[in-house]
Amino acid sequence: MQEIKVAVFEDNKARRELLKMLLETSEGFVCTGAFENCQHIIKNIVGCLPDVILMDIDMPGVNGIEGLKIVHTQFPQVKVLMQTIFEEEEKIFEAILAGADGYILKKTPPLKLLDAMREVLDGGAPMTPTVARQVLHLFNNKHYKNTPDNFDLTEREHEILKLLVKGLSYKMIAAECNISYATVNSHISHIYEKLHVSNAAEAVAKALGQRIV
Template sequence: MIKVAVFDDSKERLDSLELLINHTDNLLCSGTFPNCNTVLEDLAASAPDVILMDIDMPGVNGIEAVKLLREENVQLPILMQTVFDDNERVFASICAGASGYILKKANPQQIVQAIQDVYEGGAAMSSSVAKQVLKAFQTQMVLQTPANFDLTEREKEILGCLVKGLSHKLIASELFISVHTVNTHIRNIYEKLHVRSVSAAVAKAIKEKIV
């Protein structure tokens, strides 16, 4: 059972997401919250496996909440919901450590799939948001030689799999290694790239032309 905590300032959307999650096999809504002002306490109370978070809320917004959680070493997958055509906000969310993104207009099946993807270690991202992210990189990139992060060949191989959107389980299957070994390599990749999430690692791999 995947427990999901939902943060959204729209009561109507909170209710609809709670209904969707609780009526989906293997999903359970462990808490709904109208803001992120007490996000650490809310997570302690709801004990989720995945966080579904609105990017724009009054008080502490979604981006600020992601930064706070990562600074507090909260490693739960965080799936952002966005209605923005704002490259900077999407890019900021990636840099802050969000695990994936989905547009609010996504259908129920896409929302459920995105939750399952980030839970399994993937980097859920709708195609339209992915285009925004690439645009953000294109506007921020400057000519430079590829950085050397001292990744091993195996780490580069696994990073390449992450860029393709493979989950930890699929990477293990494709490379004929255990999920535990995959997780160990990914922790090392995070440390060497100075990132704290799959999406941030993928973003840096693309930006720095590592793979």
Template sequence: MNVCIFEDNKHLRESLQLLLETTEGFDCVGAFANCNQLVERLEEIDCDICLMDIQMPGISGIDATKIIKEHFPQIHVLIQTVFSDDDSIFRAICAGASGYILKSSDPLQYIEALKDAESGGAPMSPTIARRMLQLFKLNFLPFSQIEYNLTDKEKMVLQQLTLGKSYKMIADELTVSIETVKTHMKNIYTKLHVHSSTEAVAKAIQEKLV
């Protein structure tokens, strides 16, 4: 997995770069202190996912996410931050972020979150998942109920996803393989007419599907 880092804290940036370079299956293809010349930089490298700081001088991580999804829709963006306020969560999701992780997460959590985001999941720190759940409950009224014909298994997978569980955690919880979880997620995307896990979670909460 090719990962590009955007982080203005030099120590953290270098630590994350070292983590990626010493973890099998990962390659750090870029590490930058800001998002200046963002499009040009990404055009020059083969990137699967960006690990994006939310607050940087110049272009913010949220604005950078919008730019990335506009020019490189295939690139996933995992937001990392010390902030867990509702506004930042909402803006990051609306910008197209695939996940949201706190900088207090340990190295293993970073690696698992990157894997999950790259495979189509919506990794979130438990604190973030709880805040997002509260955010949608407080700010959205349920739409008229539509029959999406979700199976019981698909509903169980979707429910676990709204709790911020990774594909691996969902597989362990439901005693199935990760590939089975991915298959359920593909069916969920089709039935809910969504294109990402964050969209699926938002719709599930908004329409009280789980």
């Protein structure tokens, strides 16, 4: 099985070293680079060729959101998993608009963090429900006023959206609904289309804001 190559962008040296150690000691993962900011992110990515980036939002110089924008422009095949804390509402909102592939709180347990990296490579959009709740009022104010309440979700789509809001991964949703991972992916694509959103964070925020679930 091919190892998942991960690059870490984190200004806190102790946390950066811990993440590097976690990756190096976890089967199926390898840390190909660990950097304190995004100042030289293009050179960094060319040098370490990651599949996934663990990106801190707050860093000196070029921060994580600017780094995310550069990655999506220059390296669209690389997945970016943002690492956030509760106090960063506006920045989380900016990351959502910039198209981050997932949103994980820094206090997420190591095993769940590894699962999130696997999931994002499988086409999922891992996120912590509390992130969506934290930015809910920002979505309501900026995006979703006057949105119709009827989104024509099927019964199955509504069920899957509820599980997504609860924070279940695609794999867990598949087990809960007794369907395949690919079927979950297909349903979630239809949910995104009907809700006019592009990722899990927006879907959860809209589901909560419009009281769909």
